[in-house]
Amino acid sequence: MCGIVGLFLKDPALEPKLGAMLTEMLITMTDRGPDSAGIAIYGHPVRGQAKLTVQSPEPGKDFKSLADDLAAVIGAPVTGDIKDTHIVLHLPADRLEEARAAIATLRPSATVMSAGEGIEIYKEVGLPKDVAARFGLEKMSGTHGIGHTRMATESAVTTAGAHPFSTGPDQCLVHNGSLSNHNSVRRVLKRAGMTFRTENDTEVAAAFLTHKMHEGANLGEAMEATLTDLDGFFTFVVGTRDGFGVVRDPIACKPAVMAETDQYVAFGSEYRAMVNLPGIETARVWEPEPATVYFWER
Amino acid sequence: MQVFDLEAQGLRALNATLHGLSGQTNETAWEIVNPRGSHAIAVGVDAPVDITVRGSTGYYCAGMNKQATIRVKGSAGPGVAENMMSGTVIIDGDASQYAGATGRGGLLVIKGNASSRCGISMKGIDIVVHGNIGHMSAFMAQSGSLVVLGNAGEALGDSLYEARLFVRGSVKSLGADCIEKEMRPEHLRLLADLLKRGEADHLAKPEEFRRYGSARKLYTFNIDNAAAY
Numbered sequence: 001m002c003g004i005v006g007l008f009l010k011d012p013a014l015e016p017k018l019g020a021m022l023t024e025m026l027i028t029m030t031d032r033g034p035d036s037a038g039i040a041i042y043g044h045p046v047r048g049q050a051k052l053t054v055q056s057p058e059p060g061k062d063f064k065s066l067a068d069d070l071a072a073v074i075g076a077p078v079t080g081d082i083k084d085t086h087i088v089l090h091l092p093a094d095r096l097e098e099a100r101a102a103i104a105t106l107r108p109s110a111t112v113m114s115a116g117e118g119i120e121i122y123k124e125v126g127l128p129k130d131v132a133a134r135f136g137l138e139k140m141s142g143t144h145g146i147g148h149t150r151m152a153t154e155s156a157v158t159t160a161g162a163h164p165f166s167t168g169p170d171q172c173l174v175h176n177g178s179l180s181n182h183n184s185v186r187r188v189l190k191r192a193g194m195t196f197r198t199e200n201d202t203e204v205a206a207a208f209l210t211h212k213m214h215e216g217a218n219l220g221e222a223m224e225a226t227l228t229d230l231d232g233f234f235t236f237v238v239g240t241r242d243g244f245g246v247v248r249d250p251i252a253c254k255p256a257v258m259a260e261t262d263q264y265v266a267f268g269s270e271y272r273a274m275v276n277l278p279g280i281e282t283a284r285v286w287e288p289e290p291a292t293v294y295f296w297e298r
Numbered sequence: 299m300q301v302f303d304l305e306a307q308g309l310r311a312l313n314a315t316l317h318g319l320s321g322q323t324n325e326t327a328w329e330i331v332n333p334r335g336s337h338a339i340a341v342g343v344d345a346p347v348d349i350t351v352r353g354s355t356g357y358y359c360a361g362m363n364k365q366a367t368i369r370v371k372g373s374a375g376p377g378v379a380e381n382m383m384s385g386t387v388i389i390d391g392d393a394s395q396y397a398g399a400t401g402r403g404g405l406l407v408i409k410g411n412a413s414s415r416c417g418i419s420m421k422g423i424d425i426v427v428h429g430n431i432g433h434m435s436a437f438m439a440q441s442g443s444l445v446v447l448g449n450a451g452e453a454l455g456d457s458l459y460e461a462r463l464f465v466r467g468s469v470k471s472l473g474a475d476c477i478e479k480e481m482r483p484e485h486l487r488l489l490a491d492l493l494k495r496g497e498a499d500h501l502a503k504p505e506e507f508r509r510y511g512s513a514r515k516l517y518t519f520n521i522d523n524a525a526a527y
Contacts, residue, residue, distance in 0.1 A: 250433075251414075252395070252413075252414055252432075252433075253395070253414075255375075255376060255394065255395075257394075270335060270356055270357075270375060271335035271354050271356065271373070271375060272334060272335035272336065272356055273335075274335075275334040275335055285354075285373065285391075286392070287392065287394055287413050289432075290414065290432070290433065
């Protein structure tokens with residue numbers, strides 16, 4: 001069991017409240033996943049600018065002077081915004097890959113959680129309410145976001161094993177379920193040049209989508225391919241810079257509820273997660289069909 | 299009318315109160331407000347009372363119901379009326395997966411759509427769905443009737459025993475050992491009664507349905523198949 005929540009805003013007036021709405025949804029899903037929690041939140045991209053979200057088990061040591069050290073390596077201005085065990089580094093978009101590589105050398109114990117123009121990922125072990133409070137999720141704004149509460153089954157309860165997983169720029173994926181062929185798919189993807197940080201099945205699903213899109217598939221086509229190439233139980237919710245997608249395996253035993261109004265599209269593992277959203281009483285509420293890709297883009 | 303505010307008073311208090319009712323009670327009409335998708339609302343009621351839930355429910359609403367009439371003025375999450383014994387459960391909206399699973403008696407009415415595994419392993423319950431049902435519905439269904447005014451998904455009635463299935467719309471595919479059968483006068487009479495009790499007699503006529511049932515080749519031991527068991 002795990003819990004998933006997601007919000008894709010259509011009405012810009014709700015953007016300042018995105019973090020608050022997602023936090024409430026996430027905490028409601030604590031019963032489904034008390035081990036760890038995580039959130040991917042997307043803001044409006046700033047032209048020419050990119051963001052790296054970096055996590056460290058020793059933030060006091062690793063984040064001190066990190067922005068300056070990184071600026072010296074890439075030869076461009078970098079600013080840092082520390083949030084508990086995470087730091088968001090703002091830098092020129094054309095130096096993103098260079099900066100990402102430099103982090104590994106500058107701070108070997110730190111991990112890049114996400115990279116892109118809009119995305120920031122925060123995840124830690126602990127109760128969702130505590131994780132949300134540590135990062136101040138409630139105060140965050142944005143255009144869309146995905147949250148996950150984890151009850152681990154396929155790999156250890158660690159920060160790296162928490163969701164969302166990000167394996168490509170501005171991409172993220174969260175998962176409720178368990179994959180049975182992740183080891184064989186991981187081997188195929190490794191031969192194709194993908195790298196993995198964990199033994200986690202969900203990381204394989206995220207990398208599978210990234211690889212398909214790298215080969216030229218659009219997100220919809222990549223999500224379709226999960227239905228034939230991934231074996232096991234899954235409800236996936238996927239984020240990109242401009243979009244938000246949902247797909248369930250053909251057996252569809254992992255729950256999913258969606259709601260749509262003029263203001264937003266919402267996803268919840270259960271309806272309970274959505275009861276406080278504005279206008280939910282008159283929203284179109286439905287259960288996404290098995291083996292069917294749903295996708296919204298702005 | 300007894301009104302119970304689930305948000306203020308809590309689930310354990312609700313179910314303990316409902317379990318305390320007997321056939322002799324004068325408190326026969328109940329309204330539950332603020333359900334907010336909560337789990338296990340009105341599970342295990344065993345009294346001839348009328349309960350209305352004002353909103354949508356989460357997992358296992360009205361499970362194991364005996365005697366009571368329970369109405370949900372919204373949609374229901376997974377496992378609504380699971381293992382119902384008797385009484386009536388009416389869902390105004392949609393029902394999620396395995397609605398009416400393993401039910402032994404009573405009537406479940408879903409006025410919207412039901413998703414996958416509706417009536418899985420049903421053992422005597424009658425289910426009337428005004429909309430569509432999802433895949434693997436009536437899997438290993440043993441007895442009772444499933445009436446669907448809309449369409450059925452893949453593998454309807456897989457490994458069916460003796461439940462009767464009636465579908466008005468299309469059937470995406472039939473499961474193993476499930477076949478279409480002749481609609482005889484007694485089936486039309488049965489359907490007319492179920493449609494009436496399922497508040498659907500103004501929506502459909504018995505003659506518009508097709509009947510499906512077990513070919514009885516899978517669950518009956520056949521010596522020629524011994525090697526396959």
